[in-house]
Amino acid sequence: MPVRIAELSRRSGVPVPTIKYYLREGLLPAGELTSPNQARYSDVHVHRLRLVRAMVELGGLSIAAVREVLGALDDPEKSLHKAMGTVSAAVAPPDSGSEDEVAHEQARAFVERQGWVYRPRSYAHTALVGVLTTAREVGHERFVETLDVLADAARPLAEVDLAYVLSAGSKDEALEGVVVGTVLGDAAMAAVRAMVRRELSGQLDDAEESRSGSDGNDTDPERGES
Amino acid sequence: MPVRIAELSRRSGVPVPTIKYYLREGLLPAGELTSPNQARYSDVHVHRLRLVRAMVELGGLSIAAVREVLGALDDPEKSLHKAMGTVSAAVAPPDSGSEDEVAHEQARAFVERQGWVYRPRSYAHTALVGVLTTAREVGHERFVETLDVLADAARPLAEVDLAYVLSAGSKDEALEGVVVGTVLGDAAMAAVRAMVRRELSGQLDDAEESRSGSDGNDTDPERGES
Numbered sequence: 001m002p003v004r005i006a007e008l009s010r011r012s013g014v015p016v017p018t019i020k021y022y023l024r025e026g027l028l029p030a031g032e033l034t035s036p037n038q039a040r041y042s043d044v045h046v047h048r049l050r051l052v053r054a055m056v057e058l059g060g061l062s063i064a065a066v067r068e069v070l071g072a073l074d075d076p077e078k079s080l081h082k083a084m085g086t087v088s089a090a091v092a093p094p095d096s097g098s099e100d101e102v103a104h105e106q107a108r109a110f111v112e113r114q115g116w117v118y119r120p121r122s123y124a125h126t127a128l129v130g131v132l133t134t135a136r137e138v139g140h141e142r143f144v145e146t147l148d149v150l151a152d153a154a155r156p157l158a159e160v161d162l163a164y165v166l167s168a169g170s171k172d173e174a175l176e177g178v179v180v181g182t183v184l185g186d187a188a189m190a191a192v193r194a195m196v197r198r199e200l201s202g203q204l205d206d207a208e209e210s211r212s213g214s215d216g217n218d219t220d221p222e223r224g225e226s
Numbered sequence: 227m228p229v230r231i232a233e234l235s236r237r238s239g240v241p242v243p244t245i246k247y248y249l250r251e252g253l254l255p256a257g258e259l260t261s262p263n264q265a266r267y268s269d270v271h272v273h274r275l276r277l278v279r280a281m282v283e284l285g286g287l288s289i290a291a292v293r294e295v296l297g298a299l300d301d302p303e304k305s306l307h308k309a310m311g312t313v314s315a316a317v318a319p320p321d322s323g324s325e326d327e328v329a330h331e332q333a334r335a336f337v338e339r340q341g342w343v344y345r346p347r348s349y350a351h352t353a354l355v356g357v358l359t360t361a362r363e364v365g366h367e368r369f370v371e372t373l374d375v376l377a378d379a380a381r382p383l384a385e386v387d388l389a390y391v392l393s394a395g396s397k398d399e400a401l402e403g404v405v406v407g408t409v410l411g412d413a414a415m416a417a418v419r420a421m422v423r424r425e426l427s428g429q430l431d432d433a434e435e436s437r438s439g440s441d442g443n444d445t446d447p448e449r450g451e452s
Contacts, residue, residue, distance in 0.1 A: 013363070047365065054360045060286055081427050088420040116425050124420035131414045134280045137239070139273065140406045142390075143414075149386045150411075150418045153379040158422035160375045164368075180366045185376075186416055188357045188369075192376045193412070194314040194350035196384035199342050201307050 002032065002040035012049035019049065025063055027052050027070060051179065059183035065090035073175050080165060083175050087182045089123040103132035106144045114151050161185060228258060228266035238275035245275065251289055253278050253296060277405065285409035291316040299401050306391060309401050313408045315349040329358035332370045340377050387411060 009016045022028045028048055031039030048070075055061040055069060072078050072086040104120075107129045111118050119125055135143035164181045168174035235242045248254045254274055257265030274296075281287040281295060298304050298312040330346075333355045337344050345351055361369035390407045394400035 050360075050364045054364055058357060058360055084423060084427055088423065091416070111421070116421060119424070122421075122424065124417045124424065127417040128414060128421070131284060131410050131417060134276075134284055135406065135410050138276045138280055138402075138406060140403070140410070143406060143410055146386045146390065146407075146411070147414065147418065149382055150415055151422065153383050154415065154419040154422045156375055157379050157419055158426050160372045161419075161423055162426055164372065176364075177366070180361065180364060180369060181372075184357050184361050184366070184369055185372070186419070188354060188373065189376050189380065189415065189419075190317070190412055191350045191353040191357060192373065193380045193383055193387075193415075195337070195342060195348075195354070196377065196380045197310060197314065197387055198345070198348065198350065200384050200388055201310055 002042050004038065004040060005031070008041045008045055008049065011046045012053065014049050014053055022049070022052060025067070027063065027066055051176070055179065055183055058187040059091050061090055061183075069179055073172075073179065078175070080171070080174055080178065084165070084178045084182075087178050091182055091186060099126075099129045099133045100136065103129050103136060106132050106147075110144075110147050110151075113148065157185070157189065228268050230264065230266060231257070234267045234271055234275065237272045238279065240275050240279055248275070248278060251293070253289070253292055277402070281405065281409055284413045285317050287316055287409075295405055299398075299405065304401070306397070306400055306404065310391070310404050310408075311349075313404050317408055317412060325352075325355045325359045326362065329355050329362060332358050332373075336370075336373045336377075339374065383411070383415065 003011070005016055005019060008014075009019055012019075014022075019028065023030060028045060031041040031045065033039050052066055052070075055066045056063075061069070069087055069090050072083045078086075107125060108118060108120070110128075111125070132144055135141065161181045165174050165177040168177045229237070231242055231245060234240075235245055238245075240248075245254065249256060254271060257267040257271065259265050278292055278296075281292050282289075287295070295313055295316050298309045304312075333351060334344060334346070336354075337351070358370055361367065387407045391400050391403040394403045
């Protein structure tokens, strides 16, 4: 049943001014006009708004990136493969613009070790070169040694991403699965990684005690900072 | 050898106006004044600026979050355990503020299944509840089924994070290792996950062809969007 913008806001958790901004920016189709000043919105709008909110709040996507992803969702010609590329590119950290030759070589050697196709111009590859360049700039060249562990961990994750998309009932649902799987998947992974780190971090205190003799008290480090 | 701000900019890759902004915001200690209008900066400044840049550009951290992390780095009383908590909290996606009971229960059950300590007020747990709430809101309740795979993948990553920190030569270096390992580690993971996804995504085209009979042409999906 169609609803007014106030109810659309309540159902989607997005404030009215933000909804109006999204309408102006074309992230949300216009509602059905019931008078010159009033429109009504459907379940399609509620769903689309929640999706936009997930991309902005959890994925940290810019409005331009959200628009690009929505364009992929709405394009009937778009293949899943291409949609996944669009979404991956949209959620990727921006190109830092700085890269050095050694980082390039490190990334190339990594891809070769993994037996993957070398795609030096892909967003993912460019992003990796940026990370390796930064690691070198801040004096942490040995960071590169962790890449193979990342690749081993990434394989089951990428398989889950794909299985998630492939198990969808329709192409529309599958395309949306790409977005949800990528945006929520990256956010969930960061949270879970932090949780595991926390489980293991007793080791840190032990190591530190043997180094500095600190008291290793048992307060919650994550809450102590707020 | 001390240098002027223009040279500091060149070495760090950070524009002069941005450096001035960081100085005002206290992210960078003041240089040594050589005249009322001129200061000189040391290698310490170059290093600190590169670190700030990594956090802002790769980690997507806000200025407030960077300030909090630097405070942890500069606090001689700070334990590694607490510093890791501060950094994890700083890089975590902002709390979406919306969470439902079912998502809470899903997160609790997940933590129990993993045999971890239940810390419902930690940032990581709150972030996970936020992701699960969003998943349910956008109609992707089955996303929760992927969590155990994430946990399996996160374990070796967290071990790498800790080993990286523990292998540092000094406490200062170890604290910085926490920052670098977390910020670069999450960015590198997103890139590598996208690369693996890409390697596997031929499966998507096959599935799609059998569903819709599309042509499955071989252009690069990541470059096709720019």
